[in-house]
Amino acid sequence: MAKVKxxxxxxxxxxxxxxxxxxKQIAYVFDTNKCIxxxxxxxxxxxxxxxxxxxxYVFWNNVESKPWGYYPLGWDVKVLELLGxxxxxxxxxxxxxIFEAAPKGEPALGYAxxxxxxxxxxLGEDECxxxxxxxxxxxxKGPVHSxxxxxxxxxxxxxxxxxxxxxxxxxxxxxxxxDGIVLVDQSRCRGYxxxxxxxxxxxxxxxxxxxxxxxxxxxxxxxxxSEMPQCVTTCIGKIRLQGFKSHPDKIRKNNPMDYLIxxxxxxxxxYAQLGTEPNVYYIPPMHVDPKYLKQMFGPGAEKAVxxxxxxxxxxxxxAALLLFGSTEKRIEAFKIKGEMTVGYDKDGKEIVSVPxxxxxxxxxxxxxxxxxxxxxxx
Amino acid sequence: MNIIKTLSLTAVFVLSVVSxxxxxxxxLTSKAITGAIPSSPADKVWETTASVEMDLLPQIVxxxxxxxxxxxxxRVWSVNNGTEIAFKLEWFDSTRxxxxxxxxxYSDACAIQFPLKDSDKPNLAMGEKDKPVYIVHxxxxxxxxxxxxxxxxxxxxxxxNVDGYPLVKTVENKAxxxxxxxxxxxxxxxxxxxxxxxxxxxxxxxxxxxxxxxGFGTLTSQSSQDANGKxxxxxxxxxxxxxxxxxxxxxxxTVLSKERTSIISFAVWDGSxxxxxxxxxxxxxxxxxxxxx
Numbered sequence: 001m002a003k004v005k006x007x008x009x010x011x012x013x014x015x016x017x018x019x020x021x022x023x024k025q026i027a028y029v030f031d032t033n034k035c036i037x038x039x040x041x042x043x044x045x046x047x048x049x050x051x052x053x054x055x056x057y058v059f060w061n062n063v064e065s066k067p068w069g070y071y072p073l074g075w076d077v078k079v080l081e082l083l084g085x086x087x088x089x090x091x092x093x094x095x096x097x098i099f100e101a102a103p104k105g106e107p108a109l110g111y112a113x114x115x116x117x118x119x120x121x122x123l124g125e126d127e128c129x130x131x132x133x134x135x136x137x138x139x140x141k142g143p144v145h146s147x148x149x150x151x152x153x154x155x156x157x158x159x160x161x162x163x164x165x166x167x168x169x170x171x172x173x174x175x176x177x178x179d180g181i182v183l184v185d186q187s188r189c190r191g192y193x194x195x196x197x198x199x200x201x202x203x204x205x206x207x208x209x210x211x212x213x214x215x216x217x218x219x220x221x222x223x224x225x226s227e228m229p230q231c232v233t234t235c236i237g238k239i240r241l242q243g244f245k246s247h248p249d250k251i252r253k254n255n256p257m258d259y260l261i262x263x264x265x266x267x268x269x270x271y272a273q274l275g276t277e278p279n280v281y282y283i284p285p286m287h288v289d290p291k292y293l294k295q296m297f298g299p300g301a302e303k304a305v306x307x308x309x310x311x312x313x314x315x316x317x318x319a320a321l322l323l324f325g326s327t328e329k330r331i332e333a334f335k336i337k338g339e340m341t342v343g344y345d346k347d348g349k350e351i352v353s354v355p356x357x358x359x360x361x362x363x364x365x366x367x368x369x370x371x372x373x374x375x376x377x378x
Numbered sequence: 379m380n381i382i383k384t385l386s387l388t389a390v391f392v393l394s395v396v397s398x399x400x401x402x403x404x405x406l407t408s409k410a411i412t413g414a415i416p417s418s419p420a421d422k423v424w425e426t427t428a429s430v431e432m433d434l435l436p437q438i439v440x441x442x443x444x445x446x447x448x449x450x451x452x453r454v455w456s457v458n459n460g461t462e463i464a465f466k467l468e469w470f471d472s473t474r475x476x477x478x479x480x481x482x483x484y485s486d487a488c489a490i491q492f493p494l495k496d497s498d499k500p501n502l503a504m505g506e507k508d509k510p511v512y513i514v515h516x517x518x519x520x521x522x523x524x525x526x527x528x529x530x531x532x533x534x535x536x537x538x539n540v541d542g543y544p545l546v547k548t549v550e551n552k553a554x555x556x557x558x559x560x561x562x563x564x565x566x567x568x569x570x571x572x573x574x575x576x577x578x579x580x581x582x583x584x585x586x587x588x589x590x591x592x593g594f595g596t597l598t599s600q601s602s603q604d605a606n607g608k609x610x611x612x613x614x615x616x617x618x619x620x621x622x623x624x625x626x627x628x629x630x631x632t633v634l635s636k637e638r639t640s641i642i643s644f645a646v647w648d649g650s651x652x653x654x655x656x657x658x659x660x661x662x663x664x665x666x667x668x669x670x671x
Contacts, residue, residue, distance in 0.1 A: 052567035053543050053557055054531060057481070105443035112652065114482045169442065169656050170595045186573035190597070191478065192655035194442060206481040208531050209557060210570025210578040 001099070004161060007248045008272040008298070010092035014099050015275075016107060016166045025180035026158050026218055027245035027257045028232065029267040031283040031324060033308065034239040037063045037125075037151040041231035041240070045155075048230050049217065054209025057118045060216040061231045063153045067292065068124030071154075072117035075202040076271065080295075082109050086273055088299045097275025098163060098200055107167040108198040150285035153239065155231060156203040156216035157270065157278030158182050164215070167198030179244065180279065181218040189213055200274045226330050226345060238325020243332065245279065254333040256320045256343075264317060266304045268297040283308055318356055327352040406430055406642065408456035408463055410671040415462040418608050419617035424466055429455045432666075434646060434659035439503045440594040441656070448651040449659045452488075454644065458670055463634055464621040465490055467644065474611045475649025476518035479534040484649035485519035488618055491643040492632035493665075494590065502643055502665060504591040512632040513589045513597070514605045514620050518649070520585040521609045528580045530557055543567065585609060586620055590630050594656065602628045624670070634670060641665035 003012045004019040045061035062071045070076065079098070086095025098109040126149065158175075162182050165173045172188035173195060175181070184195070184204065189212040195204040196213060204215040219229035223242075227233070232240040243257040251258040260267040260281070267281035284293050284301045286308060293301035311317050319341035323331055329351045331343035336356070343352040366373050409427050416423045431453050436444040452469040467488050477483035491513045493500050500509035522529055531538060532555045542548050545564040557568070557580045565571045570578030576587065576599035586607035588600040604626045609618035624634040634640055645660045647653035 051544050052569075053546075053560075054479075054568060056531060056538065056540060105438060105441060105445060107441050112482060115480050118481065167442070169440065170597070186569040187575050189570070189575065190577050190655065193481070194655065196481070207568070207570060208479045208481065208534060209580075210568050210575065211478050212570040212575055212578060214569060 006097075006161065006275060006277050008093075008269050008277050009097070009275065013097050013161075013275050015161045016099070021160065021247060022175060022177045022180035024178065024244040025160065025246075025279060026223065026242070027261065028155070028240060028242045028280045029257065029260050029283065029324075030153050030280060031239045031321070032150050032152060032285045033283060034237045034324075035063065035151040035153055036237055037065060038236060039063055040234050040236050041153060044230040044234035045216075048219070050214075052207075052209070054207040054211075055205070055214070056208075057115075058205040058207070058214065059121060060203070060205070061153070061155045062121060063151050064122045065125045065127070066150055066152045066288075066296075068127045068149075069122040069152075070124065071121045072113040072202050073120065073123055074117070075113070076200075076296075078111055079109075079200045079274065080271075082111065083274070088273075088294075091299055093273055095273060097273065098198075099161075099166065099275055107194065108163045108200075110163065110167075110198045110200065112193065112197045113202060146289070148288050150288055152270075152282075153231075154201065154203070154270075155280060156182065156218070157201055157276065157280045158216075158218060159279060160277035161275065163198040163200060163274075163276050164195035164204050167194040168192075169194060176220075179218075179220070179223060181220050181223070182215070183217055183220075184213055184215055186210075186212060186214070200271065200276065201278070223330070227328050228330055233328045235325060241324045241331070243330055252333075254335060256323055256331055256334050259316075259320050259334075264307065264320075265300050266307050266317065268300055268304055271296060272298050315356065322354045322356065323352070326354050404430065405639070405667040405669050406454060406456055408458045408668060408670040410636075411457045411459050413459065415459050415464045415621055416457065416466075416619060417464075417606065417621060419466050419468070419610055419612075419619045421619075423457055424455055427455050427457055429453045429466075429468075432644060432661050434644075435662045437503075437645070437656055437658050437660050444651075444653065444657045444659075447659045448648040448653055449646045452644065452646050452659075456668070458624065458636070460624070460636060462621055462623050463670065464619055466617065466619050467646070468615055468617045469646055470614060471611075471616050471648055472614045473648070473650040474518070476522045477529065477534060477649075478517075478519040479529045479531060483534075484652060484654045485517045485647070486616060486649045487515065487517040487647040487653075488616070489513050489515040489645045490620060491645070492634075493641060494630070494632055496633065496638075496640070499641065499665060501593070502660070502663065504594050504597065506593050508592070510590050510592045512630065513591060514586055514607070514622065515589060516586045516607045516609055516618050516620055518609060518611070518616070520582055520587070521607075523582045524585050528557060528582070530555070530580075588622075588628075588631065600628065600630050602630070604628055604631060634668075636670050638670060640668045640670070642668040 001014040002018040004015045006013045041061050050058040101109045172185045191211040204213045228242040232242045245257040251262045269278045284297045290302045319336045332346045333344040339356050340353045345351045436447045455466040475486045491511050494510040494512045498509045500506050505511035544567050547554050584606050586605045588605050591597045605622040607620040645658045647658045
């Protein structure tokens, strides 16, 4: 095991390979507050990449309703239970990662899902309170909590320290140096499913027909062409933005990714304590138990929620957030120009501009000419 | 009653005569026979050939490993006719695991390994750099593929339904299932097949595969496949025969010849215990000597 720096944990950790950060690192920001679980992203991904035989149960992208929805069933609670109770010491993680807690002879702490775990995508959908009583006739037993829930959209995290890469005995999985995208070599994989077992997010899938493992490819043909992936550009709720993030020591403030992740710290990694340094970042939901948010998004969750509540009065933050869903092209830099937020491509060319405030037109309820009242005038 | 007694006594007698346990320095002798090489584990020739019993240990050199052996003993036989050689392996396994078409299923399997070059004594664990090994691998799943056709989604989940697959014909609005009937354009949607990955071979003719390796993680299927095999699951015992020519035209195959002692090693997997890849049982830590009569 090598010692590598994991900035999300604020400390060094063990990993089978020495630290090697790619020239560029793909990153995403998902705003959970705007997601309505319409699954348009899921279907966009499915119809683009996983329509083949053997992929019937495969969802590289899925949206699950938390706290009780999962795909595969119970993926996060199972991993957290295996890991046991761990602690944050301020911004520094004081517990063990899946690599540090790996049993002897195992590359990481993990488990292999059963096929029935994949049988019901998002079992527990929209169940947020009353159906969960912890009694015999309910499939989930757990604490009854106050009425909250939210939608968690999930894809491969293209981790800096991928558990799938750590676990593959054939080195058939690799992280591309040019953009940090993690890919399975389809000609070298022998279907051992070590990646499926080790990935705590359960994002590699075994193909029942080709008998090899597959995973999200970050729509690399689009990314190479300066476009954002299918799940990002098809999102009708405009909850997603994809870009490249810098190392925390070399941030560029006008890069929307760096700004949201490193400058404002409003976008947080999912279960950072597992130690893979995931690169999909989430703006946490506003109306969820802070303890739950801390477990899922780390110690900065509550602060991020407060910041988000105030976004309307925070011009620069608003400027970054309004870029979401505004264009299919990747925005490498942004700037406020008057009352507009403007996005630029890698050559510095303007590709999009969005008003910071939409013009509001108030129509009087009574139409003077006719004397009639409008009941639906929005 | 008397007949049964007589038969069982005979069986004990035969076993005690022809079986020896392997210990360090022991030799597996490939018995010279005349005529065709046995292609089946049920062939009569095995009854008159000495076997040796091997103690197996869990593979613990590389990660991932297994903590305890899932198969602790196996028995091996060998015969040759001067042109071809056959090995028979037999081990107890109460579960017949031959599915690779479900996400949580693994196949029972076995393998034999030789140094590629006669002068080498490479690391037993899949060889080492510049000291490659040659491996013949049998899988129960491949046995089923060759006997009953490629085992696919419709075999694992017979009641599943699908609207269709891209560029695949439908008959009465139902997808045509056999993947071998798919056009090349349709197969392009199945990445492992499109990438010509040997494990995605949907038209497998033999249940064995020849491979080479130069250390863990380097296992590579050969472009020229010359070995054959046959496995049967008989009252909770897997009985597997692996055959090949003593000498082939393939430079990636180990050359075996009469009147010469080679070294050999074995591995066994139990699918229902999650054994796959390096999660396997191997002969206890040494190369075995193989004498070809």
